[in-house]
Amino acid sequence: MMSPVSVKDVYSTTFNTVNENDTLSMCLDLFxxxxxxxxxxxxxxxxxxxxISRRWIVRARLDPATTKVRSLMRAAPKVEPxxxxxxxxxxxxxxxxxxxxxxxKAKLLGFVxxxxxxxxxxxxxxxxxPVEQIMxxxxxxxxxxxxxxxxxxxxxxxxxxxVPVMEEGKVVGMIxxxxxxxxxxxxxxxxxxxxxxxxxxxxxxxxxxxxxxxxVITVAPETSLKDAEDKMHRFNVHCLVVLVKERxxxxxxxxxxxxxxxxxxxxxxxxxxxxxxxxAVIDENAQGFxxxxxxxxxxxxxxxxxxxxxxVYMKLHGTNHKGQPLIHCRLQLRTVKGIRxxxxxxxxxxGVEPTFRVAxxxxxxxxxxxxELSFDPTYAREYLRKYGFPSEEL
Numbered sequence: 001m002m003s004p005v006s007v008k009d010v011y012s013t014t015f016n017t018v019n020e021n022d023t024l025s026m027c028l029d030l031f032x033x034x035x036x037x038x039x040x041x042x043x044x045x046x047x048x049x050x051x052i053s054r055r056w057i058v059r060a061r062l063d064p065a066t067t068k069v070r071s072l073m074r075a076a077p078k079v080e081p082x083x084x085x086x087x088x089x090x091x092x093x094x095x096x097x098x099x100x101x102x103x104x105k106a107k108l109l110g111f112v113x114x115x116x117x118x119x120x121x122x123x124x125x126x127x128x129x130p131v132e133q134i135m136x137x138x139x140x141x142x143x144x145x146x147x148x149x150x151x152x153x154x155x156x157x158x159x160x161x162x163v164p165v166m167e168e169g170k171v172v173g174m175i176x177x178x179x180x181x182x183x184x185x186x187x188x189x190x191x192x193x194x195x196x197x198x199x200x201x202x203x204x205x206x207x208x209x210x211x212x213x214x215x216v217i218t219v220a221p222e223t224s225l226k227d228a229e230d231k232m233h234r235f236n237v238h239c240l241v242v243l244v245k246e247r248x249x250x251x252x253x254x255x256x257x258x259x260x261x262x263x264x265x266x267x268x269x270x271x272x273x274x275x276x277x278x279x280a281v282i283d284e285n286a287q288g289f290x291x292x293x294x295x296x297x298x299x300x301x302x303x304x305x306x307x308x309x310x311x312v313y314m315k316l317h318g319t320n321h322k323g324q325p326l327i328h329c330r331l332q333l334r335t336v337k338g339i340r341x342x343x344x345x346x347x348x349x350x351g352v353e354p355t356f357r358v359a360x361x362x363x364x365x366x367x368x369x370x371x372e373l374s375f376d377p378t379y380a381r382e383y384l385r386k387y388g389f390p391s392e393e394l
Contacts, residue, residue: 017042122226239253
């Protein structure tokens, strides 16, 4: 549990501004000179209009000399100085924006970032907890000889942004979406990647070794969250690799920090649900459907899981079938009482509701398959039923 720390204790009053009619080149110059996490965008009257980050510019792959800031800027939830870190983290997850403007009435005071919130949280008692409490266990990985295309497929299928690179059972590097964008898809760098310099090959065939970062920054499962956050900050990385005797057992990202922070004020409640979407439209009917499905799920496990939060991430992939969008749904259930743990499931399909139902069913199976429930006769029977065993054998 955290002491009452609020946004006013951690936010920065120093920030840079650009006009919505400026070009992206001006933004890139500011990011290069002063490395701010985000720029505040002002309209023609000099009033706050939104935010823009370097990552969004890089990912867009637009001509920075001619593209205006207004084409890429985003609205971000405004927060007040007295807002708790827990609620600010929740806004970040829901909006997908990791830098929130801090306002007092109509005045922009500054910005609070994900790093600010994480640092503020780990300086409290919670920072003494071990990394294994929040890490993503048994993470996906990829072999060093696999192609960039395979890495991108892994990112898309599981909606992740970092993957450890393996060689002979050991972690030798790390690849993020940012690495691929900057080293592969940036025109000026496409032909300057070490061993592949000058080779005219398709970029998706480049091996993981050609874009990975090495050496990786590692921690142990028993490393405190405070020390892990300090390593992230010192080495300026967004993901740490968790090793036990050189064996990969987990990864820790900033999102892994933010999720438990966002639910700290809900510790005394039962299972709750939190939505975030990128491109996918989740209207009231869809939310009502998902809440109904989740309520049934929560009632089933209420005695064992007691409390926690289900994070629902919906992403539009842009393909349509008979008017239905292709949706990727990722579910992460973090429990804080009862059987503590982290459970993950994902699904891809047409339409928000059916895709959510498939993902929730997969999450259900993963929980039933967990070691904690495998010795409980009630849940063992339910697990066998899920996998089609005849009733007379249960």
